Amino acid sequence: MILVTGGTGLVGAHLLLQLTANESEIRAIYRNEKNIRKTQSLFQLYNKEDQFHKIRWMQGDIIEVPSLEKAFQGVTHVYHCAAQISFDPKDENKLRKINIEGTANIVNFCLDFNVSKLCHVSSIAALGDLKPGETTITEATEWNPEHYHSDYAISKYGAEMEIWRGQQEGLNVVIVNPGVIFGTGFWQQGSGLFFSAIQKGFPFYTNGSTGYVGVTDVVLIMIQLMTSDIVGERFVVIAENLSFKDIIFQIAEKLGAKKPKWEAKPWMLAIGWRLDWLLASIFNRKRRLSKYSTQSLLSSDKIANAKIKNALNFEFQRIESVVDEVVRSLQK
Template sequence: MILVTGATGLVGSHLLVQLLQENEEVKALFRSDKQIEKVKNVFAFHNQTALFDKIHWAKGDITDIPSLEIAFENVTHVYHCAALISFDPSDEDELRKINIEGTANVVNCCIDFGIKKLCHVSSIAALGNPKEHETTITEETEWNPEELHSDYAITKYGAEMEVWRGHQEGLEVVIVNPGVIFGYGFPKKGSDVIIQSVKKGLSFYTKGNIGIISVEDVVKCMIQLMKSNVNGERYTLVGENISTKELLDFIAAELNVKKPSIEAKKPMMAIAWRLDWLISKIANRKRKLTRNTAIASYSRTTFDTFKIESELQITFQKKESYLKTILQAHK
């Protein structure tokens, strides 16, 4: 049996669909009943409602070891998709608890229960830092702890260290590092925030690059890697390296709304994230723009996917083939 953590999230829910389409027996870890309805909507989106009832649901939490141990019973393979995504510095403690400690718990259970293989969903945020004059990041690019990193990036890197620890103790592992993932079913979360911003009339853009990929491509790579003999490797998953402006313009055109027309240059972004900090303090709300996200918004780095494309002989979808479907739902 296969266990999927984070089963009620974007990657986890679409992974459930694909695994059940391949007649796998799947156990899904969930924390609250209200999240299950979102998974059901994802199955309906893929016209696979009949498969939804085949899921074995296990209520638990990766930070709660007793519930996690119960979920691991009779499991042979694990897809670890559970994580907290936040770029708000006030969430540092929760990021560490879920992303690092939670992953350590999953790894320990994999070892204790004799799991055959673990697939860990990381992020391009956990990849290394290009050296001066370098513009491309690969799986071999070294992480520089002296560089400025968001708490999210640090905790995803820390989670990978826990997976590698498990590998040193004999656990077969594979890690995937996806870019910004677009998929159906989770409004106002993750990449959908970008769509919502454009839909509401976003005026500003930056001249940075962004690595994007469809959730279907992410889960397809995960399943192929788990079924292969690959062990102790990680793979960058980015379908396209495009400019942020190109992405925003494409979304605006599909939604028939005005395209962003004002370039937010570095000095403007420096002022913006400071204002956001001040407003968040006064209004007691979550940060919408931080120093790290401001800097990332005009980064020109790109991500090399030669390793995954050559080993799996895979061709990633372009935004025209999957974003149009997602944006149609927004209309």
């Protein structure tokens, strides 16, 4: 029996789409029943609704221990996709609660129920920090606690520490660290909001860069790692490093939307996040721009993907092709 946490999110839903094509016993945790319909809509989009009915949905929450007891009965393999994503400093406690404590709970149940293997979805945000003279971030790049990190990055790094604790206690584990994930569906969250915003008109761009990957590649790698003999390893999962300017222009062109006209300079972003903080404080709304997110928009650190390509002989789908698929789906 396979258990999937976060099955109503982008990665979890696409993972279920792949797993149900071959596996017969799939269990997925949900918190709110209406969220299941988002996953069902994805199956309908691919005309795979017959596969959707293979999933045994169980109500549960990774931060509510009693709700996990029943979910783990008979489980042999766990894909832990559930996480909180936010760059709003107000969400610090929620991020630590869900991402660190929630992952600790999953690890503990895996140990208690003698689960054969756990695959954890982390993030490139949990990777290390470049030292002077270094140019490329890899799985071996060391985390510098003195370096400034977002609350989200700290929570994902803390979650990985719980995974490694599980390994030390005898649990077989693998970790994937995806970059920005593009995929169909889920337009009101994650990278789906990125496409929606560009469609409406995005006035600014920066020349910073980061790593991108298609969601199908992420879940295929997870499945291959889970069925392999590989344990006790983490893998960066990105297809390409691209500048924010290039990716925004590419998406805008394919959507037939207006391309940004102005480059957001560092001084403009510095004013922007402070103004956003002020408005969020006055009107009690969520932050749209933080100090960390502005630094990320200006960063040009390169991220390597050689380890996963060599381990699985894996070839990533080009991001341009992924964007084509997402845009076609969005336009429908």
